Amino acid sequence: MSYENYDPSFPDQPVVDLYLPIWARLPAFRHKPAFIWAEDGPAGPSFLTYAQLNSAVHSISSALSQSLHKGDTVVILCEPGLELVEIIFACQRAGLIAVPVTPPHLSLANNHNHHYLVRVLSQTKPSAALATRSYIRNAGALSATKKGGEYSSSNSSRLPKLLEQLRWIATEDLTAQSEHCEMSRYEGCRANDIYLIQYTSGATAIPKPVLVTAGAAAHNVRAARRSYDLHPNSMIASWLPQYHDCGLMFLLLTIVSGATCVLASPRTFVARPRMWLEMITEYKVTCTPVPSFALPLVVRRGGGSSCLNLGTLKNLIIINEPIVKASIDEFVRVFLPFRLNPSSISPSYGLAENCTFVSTAWRSEGGGFPIHKNLLPSAKLPTSREEMLEEDIEITVVNEETHEPVDDGVEGEIWISSPGTALGYLDHPSLTREVFNGRLRGRVAGCYVRTGDRGVVAGKERYLYVMGRCSDIIKSVVHPHYVETAAYGSCPRMLRPGCLAAFEHLGVVTVVAEVLKPELESNALVRICEGIRSAVWEEERVEVGVVVLAKSRSVPKTTSGKIQRWAAKYAFERDELKEFVRMQFGEDGCNSTVFGDSVYGKRVRESSKGRAVAEEERQGILLAGNRLSLQSSL
Numbered sequence: 001m002s003y004e005n006y007d008p009s010f011p012d013q014p015v016v017d018l019y020l021p022i023w024a025r026l027p028a029f030r031h032k033p034a035f036i037w038a039e040d041g042p043a044g045p046s047f048l049t050y051a052q053l054n055s056a057v058h059s060i061s062s063a064l065s066q067s068l069h070k071g072d073t074v075v076i077l078c079e080p081g082l083e084l085v086e087i088i089f090a091c092q093r094a095g096l097i098a099v100p101v102t103p104p105h106l107s108l109a110n111n112h113n114h115h116y117l118v119r120v121l122s123q124t125k126p127s128a129a130l131a132t133r134s135y136i137r138n139a140g141a142l143s144a145t146k147k148g149g150e151y152s153s154s155n156s157s158r159l160p161k162l163l164e165q166l167r168w169i170a171t172e173d174l175t176a177q178s179e180h181c182e183m184s185r186y187e188g189c190r191a192n193d194i195y196l197i198q199y200t201s202g203a204t205a206i207p208k209p210v211l212v213t214a215g216a217a218a219h220n221v222r223a224a225r226r227s228y229d230l231h232p233n234s235m236i237a238s239w240l241p242q243y244h245d246c247g248l249m250f251l252l253l254t255i256v257s258g259a260t261c262v263l264a265s266p267r268t269f270v271a272r273p274r275m276w277l278e279m280i281t282e283y284k285v286t287c288t289p290v291p292s293f294a295l296p297l298v299v300r301r302g303g304g305s306s307c308l309n310l311g312t313l314k315n316l317i318i319i320n321e322p323i324v325k326a327s328i329d330e331f332v333r334v335f336l337p338f339r340l341n342p343s344s345i346s347p348s349y350g351l352a353e354n355c356t357f358v359s360t361a362w363r364s365e366g367g368g369f370p371i372h373k374n375l376l377p378s379a380k381l382p383t384s385r386e387e388m389l390e391e392d393i394e395i396t397v398v399n400e401e402t403h404e405p406v407d408d409g410v411e412g413e414i415w416i417s418s419p420g421t422a423l424g425y426l427d428h429p430s431l432t433r434e435v436f437n438g439r440l441r442g443r444v445a446g447c448y449v450r451t452g453d454r455g456v457v458a459g460k461e462r463y464l465y466v467m468g469r470c471s472d473i474i475k476s477v478v479h480p481h482y483v484e485t486a487a488y489g490s491c492p493r494m495l496r497p498g499c500l501a502a503f504e505h506l507g508v509v510t511v512v513a514e515v516l517k518p519e520l521e522s523n524a525l526v527r528i529c530e531g532i533r534s535a536v537w538e539e540e541r542v543e544v545g546v547v548v549l550a551k552s553r554s555v556p557k558t559t560s561g562k563i564q565r566w567a568a569k570y571a572f573e574r575d576e577l578k579e580f581v582r583m584q585f586g587e588d589g590c591n592s593t594v595f596g597d598s599v600y601g602k603r604v605r606e607s608s609k610g611r612a613v614a615e616e617e618r619q620g621i622l623l624a625g626n627r628l629s630l631q632s633s634l
Contacts, residue, residue, distance in 0.1 A: 012222060014191040015214040016252045017057070017092045023258055024054035029232070034254065036262045037082050038237075038279050048082050053089070060090035060174045061188070067169065070095035070187070072127040073197070075120065075166075077103040077135060080242050080265040083171060085251055087130060088242075090174075092195050092214060093188040099124050099197045099209075100243035102559065103131065106138045106163075114159050116207070121162045123209050123426060124197055128167040136170060139163040191215025197426060198244040200352045203562040204452065204471050209426035210352045220355035220420035221253045223393060227360050228287060228315045228346065232258035235312070237285040239269040239276055241559060246289050246319055249356040259287075269294075274302045277338075281309045289317040289348075292324065293498045293561050295331040311339030315362065317346045320562060321453070321466035322481055323376040343367070349378035349466055353435065353449050355420045359395060361463060370459050373482075377463035378455075393418040395464060396440070396448065397455050403441045408462065413470055414455040415440075415448035454479070472565050474504045474542065480565060482540050487511050490535035491528050494520070499555045501568035508545035511536070512568050515549050515580055522581070522595055525549055529583040529593075545585055551578040 013019050023029040033047040048056070068074065074096050078084040084100070091098035101120055104113030131139070143164040189195040195214040199207040224230075236259055240247030254261040262283045269276055276298065280288060290298075295318075318328065332342050346362035347369065359379030361369055369376050379395055382388040394417040397406050406412040415438050424432030438448040454467045468479035483502035488495050499514035511532055515525075529547040536544050554577050556567035571577050584592040 012218075012256075014218060015092065015189055015195075016218050016221065016255055017089055017188055017214075018186065019255050019258075020050065020054045020057060020089065023050040023255070029258060033260050035082055035085055035251075036260065036283070038262050038264045038275075038283075039268055046082060048085070053086065056086045056175065057089045057093055060086055061093035063174045064090060064094040064096060064169075065187075068094070068096060068127060071097065071193075073097040073099060073124050074169075075124065075126040075129045076100045076243075077129055077131040078171060079103065080263070082263075083175065084242055085263075086175070087171065088248070088251065089255075093186075095188050095193065097194050097197060099126060100248065102241065102243055103135060106135075106142045118158050118162060119207070120199070120209075121166070122158075126166070128169050130169050130171055130174070133170045133172055136168045139166075139168070189214040191218070194423065196248075198248065198352055201245065201558045201562055202567075203558050203564060204469050204566055208428065208431070211423040211426055212355055213423060216420045216422060217252060217355050218256070219392075219418075220357050221249060221256045223418075223420060224249065224253055224357040225257050227357075228317070228362070229364050230257040230259060230287060234259040234287055235283055235285045236261040237264075237276070237279045237283065237288040238262075239264040239266055239279075240289060240291075241266055245352055245356050246350065249350075250289065270297075272301075273298045277302050277308050277310065277335075280313060281307070284312040286312055287315040287317065288313065289319055291320040291561055292318050292327060293320060295327050296497050299331055299334050306338075308335075308338040310335055311341065313341060313344040315346045316340075316344045317348050317360070317362075318376070319348055319350065321347075321349055321378050322468055322479070323347045323378060323466075324481070324485070325371050325374050325376055328376060345369075345376075347376040347378050349464070351451055351453075353422050353451070354393075354416055354418055355422060357420070358393060358416060358418075359464070370461070370463060372456065372458045372463075372465045373467070375465050375467070378466045379464035381457055381462040381464055383460070383462050393420070394448075397457055397464070398438075398440065398448075400470065403439065405440065408457045411454050411456045411467060414451045414453045414464070414466065416451060417446060417448045421449055472503070474502065474509055478540060478542050483509070483511065483536050483542055483544075484563075486536045486539040487513060487532045487544075489539075490531040494524075494528055496552065498561075498563075499552075501555050501563050501565045503565045503569045503572075505546070505569060505572065509536075509542055510546040510548070510569075510572060511544055512548040512550055512555055512572060512577065514552055514555055518551065518580070520580070525581040525595070526583065526593060529581065533585060546582065547585075548572065548577060548582045549580045551580065554578045 030051040031049050034050045034053045036045055036047040038045050074091060076087055076098055078087060088098055088100060099120060101117060102113060104117050143160045191214055193214055194211050196212040196217065197209045198212060199209055234257055236250060236254055238247060238250045238261060242248055242251060250261060262279050262285065264275060264279065279285060328345060332340060343366040346360050348360040349358045350356045351358065361377040361380050381395060382391055396415045397412040398404065398415045399406050400413045424436050435450050436447065438450040452470050454470050456465050456467060458465060468481060472480050474480055474483065480502040484500040487500055488497060494516055496514040496516050501512045503510055513532065528549060532547050533544040536542050556564040558564060580596060582594045
């Protein structure tokens with residue numbers, strides 16, 4: 001197995017946790033902060049040195065090993081913070097399978113996250129759950145009220161029973177044991193052991209549990225370390241969720257690089273985006289990830305002071321493809337006076353099925369990026385045999401029907417082959433075979449992961465552009481983000497940015513957009529609908545048949561902020577959107593407009609026969625005419 005060593009005296013390790021005791025023993029790293037929690041507490045920001053983290057991980061893992069067996073699954077229900085970091089690494093050292101989950105507020109009977117927790121507990125069947133004593137008391141109270149008949153939410157009726165069946169372990173009991181001794185023999189996860197179950201984002205379907213081995217995760221973060229040229233002098237900042245994907249990967253990446261990572265919670269960023277810029281300034285951050293859709297929010301609410309200094313940034317890692325050039329350009333223009341270096345822009349690509357990281361178009365020698373259909377590239381593919389031999393993550397664009405590689409310049413599905421690939425989906429054998437065992441026609445080569453993303457390789461330098469999702473494509477040719485961009489551009493002062501969803505329903509292109517000002521009159525709403533239809537036709541030559549203007553938070557999103565077009569379509573079909581107006585454009589020029597709460601009421605008042613026929617047709621198309629793959633349906 002090849003490793004990307006920085007120093008032959010300290011070779012890379014087969015699992016990430018084995019780096020910790022190495023750094024903790026070195027005098028130069030023993031008292032160096034590994035993680036800093038930047039959100040102010042009573043005594044200011046808190047931190048964990050490499051020695052403190054290694055000691056805490058060892059004591060927590062020892063406590064867990066006393067009550068659990070190696071290979072057991074544990075659900076981690078902890079708020080973001082340094083304690084969560086300790087527990088995640090401790091589970092790997094104890095040989096446990098960790099399932100980090102955002103803890104939902106149990107006092108809210110209709111909390112949407114209840115459904116997610118029910119799914120996690122039902123699918124992973126954990127041996128125990130880790131949480132604070134107060135959270136465990138709330139779980140007990142929820143189960144008690146259910147027994148007493150006071151808990152009436154039908155959607156969450158399974159949760160109290162699942163919580164009651166759990167074996168709870170209080171995190172205070174784990175962290176209270178501070179005794180530590182050196183490991184005589186490592187008993188934690190081996191390279192081929194599953195150490196993590198992380199869920200997919202849910203951008204295109206219900207989130208699925210992905211099985212990640214400790215060795216695959218280690219390889220993945222080493223590949224990211226090499227791609228971003230990270231080292232012990234790197235200073236990382238992240239406010240992303242620490243439970244999965246990029247937020248979790250940067251915890252591992254910090255340890256593998258021997259770097260320091262400054263952390264904050266997503267909730268704090270949303271409340272005050274400027275906090276992220278202040279973290280970069282105060283800690284002289286060199287590397288930080290940010291979702292592309294968050295940049296407009298930072299532009300609107302993050303500037304306005306000369307005390308910011310972004311000049312230390314070497315890697316501004318842009319995630320959540322497709323990466324639109326306009327939003328990047330606007331961010332650079334606004335923060336160029338604060339010493340932001342445009343060459344730090346690092347557009348990247350990743351997915352849960354490959355642990356997280358796949359590629360980046362950034363190169364240490366700098367230089368700008370070529371543009372393809374207003375998008376930035378997410379990878380640079382090899383142009384010579386020598387470059388191909390250096391790469392251990394292979395990216396190929398494939399015809400979805402024939403499973404043959406397509407020529408450069410032709411769109412197809414992105415396939416990936418990598419030692420960092422996950423094992424598959426938990427309890428989904430058929431879907432695992434379909435997604436993780438892709439094979440190129442006429443080749444004896446190994447298996448590929450079918451990403452479900454459409455991409456194209458363009459130019460002599462062979463940059464890869466992620467165009468969108470295969471399952472989201474409209475009329476077989478148009479990616480919905482282009483439709484959404486054109487729709488928003490028709491009336492940016494009245495529509496919420498990043499809160500539009502375009503999809504195809506029964507052959508009709510539908511656009512759902514959230515409105516900024518709920519007090520708009522009916523005539524104004526109609527003009528906005530007509531403007532959306534006109535703009536989409538003029539810019540994309542796509543004929544919109546239905547426009548829905550909805551209230552705030554009507555367009556579903558993932559925990560990381562991606563638009564869930566499939567969920568928006570589902571809500572549209574079931575008349576569950578909180579609508580101001582729904583305008584349907586007829587082919588003969590006769591338009592139908594329904595306002596507010598009467599959207600559903602008007603349909604009910606229609607003849608029952610007509611509604612039954614429409615429902616029968618819809619069910620027929622969904623059940624018989626749907627050609628989506630098993631991957632998309634799940």
